[in-house]
Amino acid sequence: MSLDVNIVLKGRGLFGGAVEGEALSTRKYFGFTHGVDPATGEVVDERHEWRGLNLKGKILVYPFGKSSSSGALWIIETVRQGNAPLAIINVEAEAITGGGCLLAEMLYRTSIVLIDKLDKDPCEIIKSGDLVCANGQTGVVEILKGGRRA
Amino acid sequence: MSMKLTDEEKRMLNGDCGEAVRYSMEILVKLGNMYGAERFVEIESAHVAMSYPHFQGSIELVESFADKGGKFKLPTTSNTTHWTSNFNRWPDLPESAEHIERCRRMIAAVKKMGAILTCSCTPYYQGNLPRIGAYCSWTESSAITFANSVCGAKANRITDGLDKAAAITGKMPYFGLYLDENRKGNALVKVEYSPRNLTEYGLIGYLVGKYFGDKTPVIEGLPPNTTVNQLKVLGAAAAGSGAVPLFHAVGLTPEARTREQAFGRNKTDLEIKIGPKDIAAAAVDLSTAKSEHFDAVFLGCPHPDIAEVKYLAELLYGKRIKKGIKFWIFISTDVLLLARNLGFAQIIEESGAEFLERTCAIFFDLKKWGWKNVVTDSPKFANLLPSDPTWLDTILLDTESCIKVATVQ
Numbered sequence: 001m002s003l004d005v006n007i008v009l010k011g012r013g014l015f016g017g018a019v020e021g022e023a024l025s026t027r028k029y030f031g032f033t034h035g036v037d038p039a040t041g042e043v044v045d046e047r048h049e050w051r052g053l054n055l056k057g058k059i060l061v062y063p064f065g066k067s068s069s070s071g072a073l074w075i076i077e078t079v080r081q082g083n084a085p086l087a088i089i090n091v092e093a094e095a096i097t098g099g100g101c102l103l104a105e106m107l108y109r110t111s112i113v114l115i116d117k118l119d120k121d122p123c124e125i126i127k128s129g130d131l132v133c134a135n136g137q138t139g140v141v142e143i144l145k146g147g148r149r150a
Numbered sequence: 151m152s153m154k155l156t157d158e159e160k161r162m163l164n165g166d167c168g169e170a171v172r173y174s175m176e177i178l179v180k181l182g183n184m185y186g187a188e189r190f191v192e193i194e195s196a197h198v199a200m201s202y203p204h205f206q207g208s209i210e211l212v213e214s215f216a217d218k219g220g221k222f223k224l225p226t227t228s229n230t231t232h233w234t235s236n237f238n239r240w241p242d243l244p245e246s247a248e249h250i251e252r253c254r255r256m257i258a259a260v261k262k263m264g265a266i267l268t269c270s271c272t273p274y275y276q277g278n279l280p281r282i283g284a285y286c287s288w289t290e291s292s293a294i295t296f297a298n299s300v301c302g303a304k305a306n307r308i309t310d311g312l313d314k315a316a317a318i319t320g321k322m323p324y325f326g327l328y329l330d331e332n333r334k335g336n337a338l339v340k341v342e343y344s345p346r347n348l349t350e351y352g353l354i355g356y357l358v359g360k361y362f363g364d365k366t367p368v369i370e371g372l373p374p375n376t377t378v379n380q381l382k383v384l385g386a387a388a389a390g391s392g393a394v395p396l397f398h399a400v401g402l403t404p405e406a407r408t409r410e411q412a413f414g415r416n417k418t419d420l421e422i423k424i425g426p427k428d429i430a431a432a433a434v435d436l437s438t439a440k441s442e443h444f445d446a447v448f449l450g451c452p453h454p455d456i457a458e459v460k461y462l463a464e465l466l467y468g469k470r471i472k473k474g475i476k477f478w479i480f481i482s483t484d485v486l487l488l489a490r491n492l493g494f495a496q497i498i499e500e501s502g503a504e505f506l507e508r509t510c511a512i513f514f515d516l517k518k519w520g521w522k523n524v525v526t527d528s529p530k531f532a533n534l535l536p537s538d539p540t541w542l543d544t545i546l547l548d549t550e551s552c553i554k555v556a557t558v559q
Contacts, residue, residue, distance in 0.1 A: 063364065068201075
């Protein structure tokens with residue numbers, strides 16, 4: 001896989017392998033609980049700017065998880081129904097998110113890449129529509145601005 | 151870096167203690183390695199979730215432990231669920247057989263593993279009250295915040311599945327808020343307002359979570375006689391609008407006798423002030439209903455203590471709930487039994503209000519019932535209910551006003 005890389009960030013690779021996809025980015029906290037409809041992948045948090053958008057196959061970029069400690073169940077069910085995002089990139093990924101990725105993989109053999117603690121704020125640098133290559137092993141995130149290949 | 155395991159932990163991971171222990175250790179070692187834990191700690195208090203049984207995945211997760219013969223190693227309380235006495239209790243509000251069957255499977259699995267089925271979001275009222283410094287494995291975001299902030303115990307925000315693994319092994323990786331250095335404050339909240347009721351404590355919490363959701367906020371200016379129950383409501387709202395597992399209230403909570411103790415060596419420029427205008431704006435933010443009409447009133451989020459129930463009995467005495475609406479009070483079994491014993495429950499039920507024990511509004515198939523708006527006194531409820539799976543718009547009022555709009559003399 002070769003990308004005409006504009007920006008490379010380095011962080012902590014928490015989970016999963018390497019994926020490439022379109023970013024969905026926000027500066028607001030996001031919680032899977034009451035945040036996504038697992039049957040469709042659609043964002044259903046009435047108070048979130050992502051309301052109505054679909055998470056399926058996206059590289060999600062948000063600062064931090066929020067809300068209920070049952071977040072893993074919503075991640076697991078979203079994975080089970082085939083509507084999971086490819087990756088989650090956080091400023092810091094709490095254990096509710098990490099636990100969700102880990103348990104979903106154990107139950108359904110589907111990994112969501114999880115990366116946090118990047119050397120720059122990912123919510124500043126990555127914009128919705130950018131093409132992102134995220135490696136959950138190395139923690140390296142490559143960003144192609146505007147989503148175009150060279 | 152990999153976790154260092156003791157000989158006992160290696161045996162547990164190798165399967166010498168059975169498949170459920172092996173499976174649980176595999177999960178916890180992976181978690182520990184993800185979060186850089188060097189070793190395990192022994193947990194002293196466990197509270198497990200029984201959440202969202204309407205998902206097939208939730209049932210498959212809990213049964214993955216129960217079917218392997220998992221048994222909880224220490225006394226383990228359980229969180230709210232869709233309890234059996236509520237199944238099709240209202241003939242006009244039927245729930246699908248499929249939904250009820252999944253709820254039964256969830257209860258059966260957790261029971262089989264040996265949980266004490268308190269089914270409440272307030273385990274600290276049911277005797278699961280951790281001492282200062284105790285390592286806890288708790289789910290339920292509001293209870294985690296209570297354990298850390300009010301009890302001074304140590305609990306990470308963990309999630310369904312990790313809780314079962316911890317209760318089965320009696321262990322958790324040593325990370326996050328288990329470490330003293332991660333417990334100091336790093337944002338300041340100055341409250342310039344004297345909350346007049348429980349709902350306003352929740353509104354302060356909602357704002358704290360909204361602005362400092364990923365921080366450890368230090369709150370100054372709460373009244374010196376603030377009660378444990380008021381801190382419960384504040385913490386629950388902060389854990390819902392943000393992810394605040396630990397706050398310090400100067401002069402009130404165990405790790406914040408002074409501002410200096412709360413912050414330790416941390417320096418911060420992060421500061422918000424909360425005054426009357428902010429409280430009013432937060433109440434508007436949490437009222438999404440487009441009309442004054444409502445289908446139900448929901449109280450009891452988090453589950454009330456006996457003093458709250460006594461207050462409700464005083465307010466509802468001699469009144470009648472209006473026809474055509476439901477007035478629901480979510481409650482733990484122990485507090486309800488005491489309320490019955492003392493006569494409070496009878497006064498409340500004579501008004502037409504109903505108790506729903508061991509459960510929470512979010513487990514009902516409300517979407518199918520055609521309800522549009524609910525009135526609640528809980529900022530946490532008001533924050534959650536407008537989204538999936540309940541899809542209800544909210545009218546947030548203080549407790550007294552909830553009763554005013556829902557009753558006739």
